[in-house]
Amino acid sequence: MTGFRNFWRRLCKNRLTVFCLILFAILVLMVVFADFIAPYGWDDQDITRRNLAPCAEHLCGTDNLGRDIFSRILYGGRMSLQIGIYASVLTTVIGALIGSVSAYFGGKVDNIIMRFMDVFMAIPPMLLAIAIAAALGTGTLNTMLAVVISGIPMKARIARGPVLSLRSQEYIEAARAVNTPTFKIILRHIIPNIMAPLIVQTTLSISGAIVQVAGLSFLGLGVQPPNPEWGAMLSAGRSFLRDFPWMVLAPGVAMLLTLFSLNVVGDGVRDALDPKLKD
Amino acid sequence: MSQETLLSIKDLRIHYCLHNSTVCAVNGVSLEIQKGETFGLVGETGAGKTTISLGILRLLPDPPAKVIEGSIEFEGRDLLKLPEAEMRKIRGNNISMIFQDPMTALNPIDTVGDQILEGILLHEEIGKAAAREKVYEILELVGIPRDRYGEYPHQFSGGMKQRIVIAMAMVCHPDLLIADEPTTALDVTIQAQVLEMIDNVKAELGSSMLLITHDLGVIAEMCERVGVIYAGQIVEIGTTEQIFNETSHPYTVGLFGAIPTLDTKVERLKPIDGLMPDPANLPQGCKFSPRCPRKLDICEEKEPELKELGDGHSCRCYLPQKEGRKTDG
Amino acid sequence: MLKFIVKRILTMIPVMLGVSLLVFVILEMAPGDAAESILGEYADEQNLEALRDEMGLNDPLLVQWGRYVSDIVLKGDLGTSYKTGMSVTQSIFERYPTTMLMAFLGVIVTALLGITTGIISAVKQYSIWDNLATVFGMIGVSMPSFFSGLVLVFIFAQKLQWLPASGNYGWSYYILPVLTISLTSCATQMRMTRSSMLEVMRQDYIRTARAKGQTERKIILHHQLRNALISIITVIGTQAGILLGGTMIVEQIFAIPGVGKLLMDSISYRDYPMVRGGVLLLALSFSIVNLLVDLVYAAVDPRIRSQFSSGQKRRNTLRGKERSV
Numbered sequence: 001m002t003g004f005r006n007f008w009r010r011l012c013k014n015r016l017t018v019f020c021l022i023l024f025a026i027l028v029l030m031v032v033f034a035d036f037i038a039p040y041g042w043d044d045q046d047i048t049r050r051n052l053a054p055c056a057e058h059l060c061g062t063d064n065l066g067r068d069i070f071s072r073i074l075y076g077g078r079m080s081l082q083i084g085i086y087a088s089v090l091t092t093v094i095g096a097l098i099g100s101v102s103a104y105f106g107g108k109v110d111n112i113i114m115r116f117m118d119v120f121m122a123i124p125p126m127l128l129a130i131a132i133a134a135a136l137g138t139g140t141l142n143t144m145l146a147v148v149i150s151g152i153p154m155k156a157r158i159a160r161g162p163v164l165s166l167r168s169q170e171y172i173e174a175a176r177a178v179n180t181p182t183f184k185i186i187l188r189h190i191i192p193n194i195m196a197p198l199i200v201q202t203t204l205s206i207s208g209a210i211v212q213v214a215g216l217s218f219l220g221l222g223v224q225p226p227n228p229e230w231g232a233m234l235s236a237g238r239s240f241l242r243d244f245p246w247m248v249l250a251p252g253v254a255m256l257l258t259l260f261s262l263n264v265v266g267d268g269v270r271d272a273l274d275p276k277l278k279d
Numbered sequence: 280m281s282q283e284t285l286l287s288i289k290d291l292r293i294h295y296c297l298h299n300s301t302v303c304a305v306n307g308v309s310l311e312i313q314k315g316e317t318f319g320l321v322g323e324t325g326a327g328k329t330t331i332s333l334g335i336l337r338l339l340p341d342p343p344a345k346v347i348e349g350s351i352e353f354e355g356r357d358l359l360k361l362p363e364a365e366m367r368k369i370r371g372n373n374i375s376m377i378f379q380d381p382m383t384a385l386n387p388i389d390t391v392g393d394q395i396l397e398g399i400l401l402h403e404e405i406g407k408a409a410a411r412e413k414v415y416e417i418l419e420l421v422g423i424p425r426d427r428y429g430e431y432p433h434q435f436s437g438g439m440k441q442r443i444v445i446a447m448a449m450v451c452h453p454d455l456l457i458a459d460e461p462t463t464a465l466d467v468t469i470q471a472q473v474l475e476m477i478d479n480v481k482a483e484l485g486s487s488m489l490l491i492t493h494d495l496g497v498i499a500e501m502c503e504r505v506g507v508i509y510a511g512q513i514v515e516i517g518t519t520e521q522i523f524n525e526t527s528h529p530y531t532v533g534l535f536g537a538i539p540t541l542d543t544k545v546e547r548l549k550p551i552d553g554l555m556p557d558p559a560n561l562p563q564g565c566k567f568s569p570r571c572p573r574k575l576d577i578c579e580e581k582e583p584e585l586k587e588l589g590d591g592h593s594c595r596c597y598l599p600q601k602e603g604r605k606t607d608g
Numbered sequence: 609m610l611k612f613i614v615k616r617i618l619t620m621i622p623v624m625l626g627v628s629l630l631v632f633v634i635l636e637m638a639p640g641d642a643a644e645s646i647l648g649e650y651a652d653e654q655n656l657e658a659l660r661d662e663m664g665l666n667d668p669l670l671v672q673w674g675r676y677v678s679d680i681v682l683k684g685d686l687g688t689s690y691k692t693g694m695s696v697t698q699s700i701f702e703r704y705p706t707t708m709l710m711a712f713l714g715v716i717v718t719a720l721l722g723i724t725t726g727i728i729s730a731v732k733q734y735s736i737w738d739n740l741a742t743v744f745g746m747i748g749v750s751m752p753s754f755f756s757g758l759v760l761v762f763i764f765a766q767k768l769q770w771l772p773a774s775g776n777y778g779w780s781y782y783i784l785p786v787l788t789i790s791l792t793s794c795a796t797q798m799r800m801t802r803s804s805m806l807e808v809m810r811q812d813y814i815r816t817a818r819a820k821g822q823t824e825r826k827i828i829l830h831h832q833l834r835n836a837l838i839s840i841i842t843v844i845g846t847q848a849g850i851l852l853g854g855t856m857i858v859e860q861i862f863a864i865p866g867v868g869k870l871l872m873d874s875i876s877y878r879d880y881p882m883v884r885g886g887v888l889l890l891a892l893s894f895s896i897v898n899l900l901v902d903l904v905y906a907a908v909d910p911r912i913r914s915q916f917s918s919g920q921k922r923r924n925t926l927r928g929k930e931r932s933v
Contacts, residue, residue: 122891123887124852126857127891130872130875134883214752218857218860263746367821368821383813384816386817388908431914433914
């Protein structure tokens with residue numbers, strides 16, 4: 001337990017990190033309790049009250065179909081965070097597994113798997129996601145798949161490094177000497193030892209996942225309207241930018257705040273877990 | 280050997296000021312180094328030896344390290360009061376330093392020759408061609424073939440890297456060479472070679488040396504005078520013969536007692552009980568008293584002064600002893 | 609050195625082959641096929657089958673892929689567009705210079721701005737400049753290009769009317785798009801430069817240089833910066849890939865007729881030969897950029913030169929977070 005207390009103490013040493021931790025917590029609470037906080041449904045249209053600037057009844061104004069932007073932002077935030085976290089965890093878990101197995105077996109197996117990953121990484125990440133999304137089609141699940149697949153090779157590569165050095169440690173040799181089955185070695189000895197960097201990776205990649213999903217939705221390949229996904233909202237609001245800028249600015253700022261706090265906290269987590277950083 | 284004093288440290292106090300504690304690394308150190316002499320500073324890790332050496336060249340990181348008081352006289356000037364520009368002229372030129380770990384002391388992306396050249400070009404007004412000649416000379420002096428000028432540090436072994444570091448330090452013929460545990464990171468077999476080479480170069484160039492080490496064998500081999508340092512203070516100082524044959528401070532006695540000897544049969548080695556005190560939390564009175572087997576009441580109350588025992592041999596103790604010891608070489 | 613370059617170029621070949629196969633496979637999963645796209649949705653099943661046979665669409669995947677690759681290598685033919693009937697190669701190469709120019713300018717702006725601010729930030733650590741730069745850097749990293757692009761358009765094109773919002777009829781049309789793609793990369797570059805410089809600052813050889821009596825300025829430029837350059841260049845390489853991907857979004861926002869926009873349009877028209885060709889070309893460009901980055905590595909770091917002349921491949925470990933020294 002002292003491990004966690006230590007981690008927490010180190011995490012909270014920086015004022016900005018603490019501020020963003022609180023900010024992020026508030027944002028998460030807001031989207032989790034969207035049902036209670038949102039004054040309107042995300043799909044409630046009122047044509048008579050469209051294109052309104054931010055006012056008392058509509059904190060962020062309304063869009064061209066009369067929907068309350070603030071409520072849409074809350075529900076959209078829920079979508080983004082969910083997809084972001086799921087995608088990030090999946091990518092890290094699968095990527096780490098592939099990387100660990102590849103590094104553990106070494107030799108030809110490692111070579112082949114890594115060449116395979118190299119091919120994936122020869123395509124710029126956004127492009128790969130776009131290609132996969134184009135092939136699979138639109139929709140939340142397909143978008144998440146596209147983001148996960150395009151992110152796996154990088155995670156595999158990152159997981160591979162520590163495993164390569166662990167592999168030659170003596171306690172692994174000892175486990176092998178008493179005939180421990182391979183998958184058990186990987187599960188009980190290798191994986192726990194790379195947990196810390198994996199946790200850091202997952203935290204850091206949540207924001208990347210959110211950006212990729214929003215980007216794909218912005219381009220029309222991801223989550224489709226009328227879903228209140230932030231990227232889709234930005235795309236829809238584009239045509240009204242000159243006269244009704246809040247349709248773009250509101251979800252944009254929401255995204256900025258979320259990503260900012262997430263990134264700062266992610267950095268803080270990474271620094272707090274880094275044994276080399278002085279206390 | 281002339282009796283001219285080259286370097287004179289008086290009452291040096293250095294503290295590291297951290298935000299919730301103050302580490303008292305050096306607590307009133309005074310010593311003198313004569314021209315052409317090798318002065319050994321021996322003590323455990325954490326005793327303050329490196330801090331003193333870095334302090335002489337003013338290489339301590341300014342926050343958090345602070346020189347609280349004291350003076351370091353070199354060629355008639357107080358180094359602690361010099362402006363930075365003047366200090367830069369002295370570093371690498373009149374006073375040089377060799378660090379402990381040769382593996383990380385060299386810039387990985389510069390050729391070894393160029394790294395030595397850098398020192399010359401900084402301090403001497405000569406053309407590049409003449410400077411290169413000097414580099415070749417010093418390379419030969421440390422036993423590295425001149426055609427390896429253009430190679431990079433990773434192409435050399437640890438021992439050879441240390442030779443390059445020594446060449447870098449000596450190329451401007453410094454008056455004083457500070458060697459901070461120069462062989463600790465090397466294999467035992469290489470240690471002897473490197474030490475011998477340092478001795479030769481030093482003799483050839485007529486430099487003095489401040490040799491910092493925790494190894495009494497090295498002291499015996501290389502030094503004329505020795506200072507024993509504990510918890511940031513000199514507890515005993517004298518010639519090598521005096522320290523080895525007339526050991527007086529209980530700490531020094533303890534150090535010798537912890538070394539295995541060839542001629543006495545010993546059942547167990549006798550380490551000194553306890554640990555060096557936390558420099559952020561030093562005890563009142565004599566700093567060694569918590570571990571001293573011969574302590575008196577006064578030792579815990581009042582810190583003893585460095586008292587002359589005769590012939591330049593001093594000891595910081597209320598109850599100095601005279602023990603005979605064989606010099607094991 | 610030459611041996612190293614040749615070796616690197618040779619390793620690109622199987623990777624590019626792999627990429628072409630990967631793209632082929634991915635697009636195979638897409639709904640609808642060539643015959644449908646050409647003849648339309650309501651075409652006769654018989655006609656569709658006939659066309660499929662004629663186009664070789666019923667052959668096994670690997671055969672189709674083999675044909676595709678040999679066409680490229682032997683004839684430079686990337687296929688024909690389903691929509692326009694024009695040569696894919698021609699269509700793409702018409703637009704390639706535009707995209708490349710934007711990406712190139714993006715890299716230059718990122719490198720210049722990012723590296724300079726990073727160095728200043730590191731050298732004046734904890735000062736007001738450093739803190740400002742850190743916060744702005746964080747904001748930059750947290751603002752995706754599609755948002756910053758729209759904000760820039762709003763401020764500079766619509767409200768202030770200083771710069772054009774779309775098209776590319778002159779050099780001023782490039783300003784906003786380049787700024788958009790550079791913003792995030794710049795921020796990342798600055799943070800990486802800062803942390804590299806700080807890490808190098810802690811190294812022993814910096815202390816050695818100081819002990820020689822070297823001036824602070826020379827230490828920063830000659831010792832610190834050159835050693836930090838390796839990490840900095842790595843980041844430029846990664847950012848180049850992101851910038852290439854970013855051109856797609858930016859070309860959409862600013863209606864710039866580049867490869868990215870062509871790709872997006874082709875996706876919505878299901879014009880798969882065009883999509884294949886576009887992705888392949890962008891991937892090739894990315895690989896060439898990585899090759900150049902590796903060459904710069906070798907030029908800057910003598911350790912890498914020795915490793916490659918002895919035949920070992922450490923490129924992968926260097927590109928990741930681990931470095932062997």
